[in-house]
Amino acid sequence: MEWKPHAAALAAQATHPLSPWWAPATDVPRHVLVPRWFTPGPLGWTAVDGPADKETWAAAAYADTTLVTRVGPVHVDQAAPGQTVTGLPTSSSTLPSLVVSMLEHGRLAPGLRLLDVATGSGYSAALACHRLGDEMVTTLDVDAYLSEAAAERLERIGYHPDVVTADATAELPGVFDRIVSMVSVPRIPVSWLRGLSPQGRLVTTIAGTGLIVTADKTPDGGATGRIEWDRASFMAARSSADYPPRLDELFAASTEDGEVALSPFPVLDVMQAWELWSMLSLTAPGIEHRTGTDDHGGRLAWMLHPDGSWAWARTAPGERTATVHQGGPRRLYDLLDEIRWRWLEHGELPVYGAQVTISPDGETTLSRGGWAATL
Template sequence: MDWKLHAAALAALATHPLSPWWAPVTDIPRHVLVPRWFTPGANGWSAVDGPADEGAWAAAAYADTTLVTRVGPVHADQAVSGQSVTGLPTSSSTLPSLVVSMLEHGRLGPGLRLLDVATGSGYSAALACHRLGDDMVTTLDVDAYLSKAAAERLERIGYRPDVVTADATAELPGVFDRIVSMVSMPRIPVSWLRGLAPQGRLVTTITGTGLILTADKSPDGGATGRIEWDRASFMATRTGADYPPQLDDVFAASAEDGEVGLSPFPVLDVMRAWELWSMLSLMAPGIEHRTGTDEHGGRLAWMLHPDGSWARARTAPGENTATVHQGGPRRLYDLLDEIRWRWLEHGELPVYGAQVTISPDGETTLSRGGWTATL
């Protein structure tokens, strides 16, 4: 495979010639780090073997796209060809432009020690090694197989960072000038503050949102920063082999009538409305969203929560309102409508651009224009 030409084309998509990340993207053979991946199908996920079709391998590896490499507890390397795997994606090789963006938010430079959280395929670690040098990069993943496979493939292309298998929320394997996470966190772990050097900088996304949080360590041991105007979403951090099962029992309960009401707004796919989705997740973390259509072409949406709360909404064809059924301890759709009204009244929501204050014990507060939220 003449991968150099493909990598140069990827660099043109993921960065620009004056960026310090241009050379790393151009010089790294991403295909070596992702020899197998999953593609979705009607009955689940199917593994694709790159070496079996070099053309398809090059097209996938050097596209600016995310390649799912693990579904549930099954890694693509271990999947049986021709058999479908069901479950949620649990690891991936993130689209290169987003990896570059997160590293740029980290403000990396020579002499800075980096902790790359969530090794995955090893691509972010490879980019960092190219820029900083192997001895300045530590990469961490909760999955022992991922760590081992990434370390072997990184060595194959000439990079030897310190590869660690550990829980990202536990004590960190050292002190670092930069912590950049390629997995989302529900809050900033206290261990990150302890493992961040004076004047160090951390970058992560917040679980269940499209928010990128950047913060610099403060003299009191906490950190201050902001929610960037940029946006991104990553898989949530996990401590086990898989995520908890989806809320099928709550979904079944949502078939009941519950409390019936009318929303003045039509059904929408909340997770495609990044500001709405992010603010809703800050108000009620853990909501699972589902969408669909009925036999009459009506748009359907469900909101499900681990506490047993649920909402089911339908907008009939040609209508601009929604009939809403809700049950459980909270009225999730009322929260959504409250946010939508605020969006109309103010022309924006306060989540992007919010100031961030992290106390030494990890309490993280977002604030903007009189609005505050604590993770």
């Protein structure tokens, strides 16, 4: 494959010629790191074999898009070409522009030791090795197969970082000047603070939100920083082969009437309204969102929570309000409406741009304009 022109085109999307990440983006052959991937379809995720169709392979590998490489416990390397599997994505090669953005937030420079959390395909580790040198990069993943496959493919293209299989939230394999995570965490693990050198910097996202945390270590062993104004969403860190199953039983039960009320707002896809979704996730972590339409074209939305709370709402065609049904210990849709009222009253929500304070024991507090939330 003549991959260099494809990589140059990708670099033009992911970064710019004056960026220190321009050369890594143009020189790393991403297709070698992602020879196979899953594509979504109505019945599940279908395995695609890149070498079987090099044009398709080049188009996918050098597009600024995320390529799913693992669904549930099944890695695409272990699936037959054309095989369809069901489940939630559990690993991927993240879209390159987002990888570059996270590395930029890390303020990396030669001479700094990096821990790249979530090896995945190895693409972020390859970019970092190009910029920092192999000996300055450690990359970690919870999945042994992912680590082994990435190490072999990285070696094939000339990069030799230290590749470690470990739980990202457990003790780290050393001390690092920078920790940049390509998975999200519910709050900053204490082990990251212990594994961060004095004046070191960490970059991650908060699980269930679009919030990027950047924080610098403080003399007391904690860290301070901010929620960046740009946004990102990653898979949540996991310590086992798969994520917990979806709340299908609660979803089925949510067809009951429950308490019925009228919302002054139309149904929306919460997860596409980043600021709203992030604020709601901080207020009530763990909500599962689903959307759909009914036979008459009405917009539907469901909110489900592991504590047994549920809500569903419908906006009829041509209407601007929603009929809401709720049950369980909490009224999830009421929480959503409270946040939407705040959004209208203030013209914004306080999550983006918030200050971040992390105590030495990992307690993470966000604050802005009199608002505060502790994770």
